[in-house]
Amino acid sequence: xKTFDLRVKQLLDGDLSLADLPPELRAExxxxxxxxxAVDRTAVTLSPALDTRVMAVVRRHAKSPVGRAWRWLNxxxxxxxxxxVRPWAVWAGALAAAAALALLLGRAVPAPVxxxxxxxxxxxxxxxxxVLYAPGARRVAVxxxxxxxxxxxxxxxxxxxxxxxxxxxxxxxxxxxxxxVVDGARWVVDPSAPAVDDGFGRRNxxxxxxxxxxxx
Amino acid sequence: xxxxxxxxxxxxxxxxxxxxxxxxxxxxAVLVRRYRDRFAxxxxxxxxxRDVAEDAVQDALVRAFDxxxxxxxxxxxxxxLFLILRNRCxxxxxxxxxxxxxxxxxxxxLASPERSDGAMERREQARELELALGQLTPxxxxxxxxxxxxxxxxxxxxxxxxxxxxxxxxxxHRAYDRxxxxxxxxx
Numbered sequence: 001x002k003t004f005d006l007r008v009k010q011l012l013d014g015d016l017s018l019a020d021l022p023p024e025l026r027a028e029x030x031x032x033x034x035x036x037x038a039v040d041r042t043a044v045t046l047s048p049a050l051d052t053r054v055m056a057v058v059r060r061h062a063k064s065p066v067g068r069a070w071r072w073l074n075x076x077x078x079x080x081x082x083x084x085v086r087p088w089a090v091w092a093g094a095l096a097a098a099a100a101l102a103l104l105l106g107r108a109v110p111a112p113v114x115x116x117x118x119x120x121x122x123x124x125x126x127x128x129x130x131v132l133y134a135p136g137a138r139r140v141a142v143x144x145x146x147x148x149x150x151x152x153x154x155x156x157x158x159x160x161x162x163x164x165x166x167x168x169x170x171x172x173x174x175x176x177x178x179x180x181v182v183d184g185a186r187w188v189v190d191p192s193a194p195a196v197d198d199g200f201g202r203r204n205x206x207x208x209x210x211x212x213x214x215x216x
Numbered sequence: 217x218x219x220x221x222x223x224x225x226x227x228x229x230x231x232x233x234x235x236x237x238x239x240x241x242x243x244x245a246v247l248v249r250r251y252r253d254r255f256a257x258x259x260x261x262x263x264x265x266r267d268v269a270e271d272a273v274q275d276a277l278v279r280a281f282d283x284x285x286x287x288x289x290x291x292x293x294x295x296x297l298f299l300i301l302r303n304r305c306x307x308x309x310x311x312x313x314x315x316x317x318x319x320x321x322x323x324x325x326l327a328s329p330e331r332s333d334g335a336m337e338r339r340e341q342a343r344e345l346e347l348a349l350g351q352l353t354p355x356x357x358x359x360x361x362x363x364x365x366x367x368x369x370x371x372x373x374x375x376x377x378x379x380x381x382x383x384x385x386x387x388x389h390r391a392y393d394r395x396x397x398x399x400x401x402x403x
Contacts, residue, residue: 003393003396004389004392004393004396006389009388009392012392013363013385013388031396032392035396035399037341038341038342039345039365040342040346040365041367043256043257044253044256044257044269045253046252046253046256046266046269046273050252050270050273050274051245051248053274054248054252054274054277054278055242055244055245055248057274058241058244058277058278058281059241061281061282062241062281143288149288151288151289187288198286202299
């Protein structure tokens with residue numbers, strides 16, 4: 001196969017102009033530009049009936065009991081709790097929390113696993129440590145099914161200037177999908193954890209949390 | 217009506233997504249109108265047929281509605297919808313390849329009698345290029361379509377597709393060589 005010279009490819013990329021090419025490459029450059037001249041850039045207009053068709057299907061899906069139940073279960077909601085308590089109840093609660101914390105810290109620490117690491121926790125949740133090497137990042141967060149994919153809910157802290165970012169979260173027992181969010185915009189899968197397709201072309205990392213710890 | 221149009225124009229994607237999730241299904245029409253033609257050219261050039269592209273856009277819009285609660289960033293609904301459409305286009309191309317559908321069919325389907333803006337020769341070249349694009353891998357074709365049909369810089373393509381700029385350039389440079397070879401075969 002006869003390939004284009006790299007400089008001709010740069011011409012096609014728009015990084016060089018025809019005048020930048022040496023005389024012996026001009027003909028090849030012109031041939032390459034003829035290729036681009038054949039590109040059809042005309043706008044494509046879809047049938048006006050498309051909107052009606054889409055909305056008809058959407059309305060049908062919205063009415064379907066299965067679809068409604070799925071959306072209800074899957075839609076994140078803000079929940080506001082208002083409590084009226086007597087002062088003695090606050091003190092009792094604080095004492096109970098302190099006792100729980102003492103019990104928690106007294107438990108044996110399970111062996112860590114690579115990628116995310118687990119330690120301690122309650123009967124229903126386990127502390128999981130998330131670690132990402134992201135040198136040059138200004139902000140790193142972890143978002144997942146455990147925090148409704150909120151990019152601001154769980155920030156990682158930099159470990160000095162090493163480029164390593166970490167945080168520890170108490171995750172409920174179960175399987176969780178997650179991804180790191182670097183600088184508020186870039187979604188990054190955990191390189192040390194298995195990943196699954198989210199159905200939309202992106203990958204989510206997966207961690208399974210049991211009472212014994214986190215498993216990748 | 218004027219008031220409705222005004223509201224529609226001002227509503228952000230995130231506001232519309234939240235309204236739909238809260239149960240106002242009819243508001244989804246705003247997103248349908250906003251995006252139906254925006255990605256039409258991408259789908260048509262990826263699939264080589266306006267009719268197939270229309271089916272793909274329709275499916276993508278319905279699938280986006282069904283999975284709206286999974287949209288992590290409602291303010292970037294357009295980018296998310298693009299990923300759904302992209303998956304649909306790739307799946308369609310894989311299916312075409314499995315079923316042995318000839319790319320010529322697609323090129324003929326895309327060519328329309330209204331396109332009388334150029335000479336016969338220019339139209340023939342465009343048809344040849346369309347046929348050649350049909351021979352590229354889906355990834356190469358996508359890179360070419362986004363760069364040279366949609367006119368996106370590499371950085372924007374990288375943002376949309378999740379590929380790095382370096383890998384996109386490599387993909388594109390291979391596409392240039394393959395297109396050169398194919399265009400010579402057609403002449």
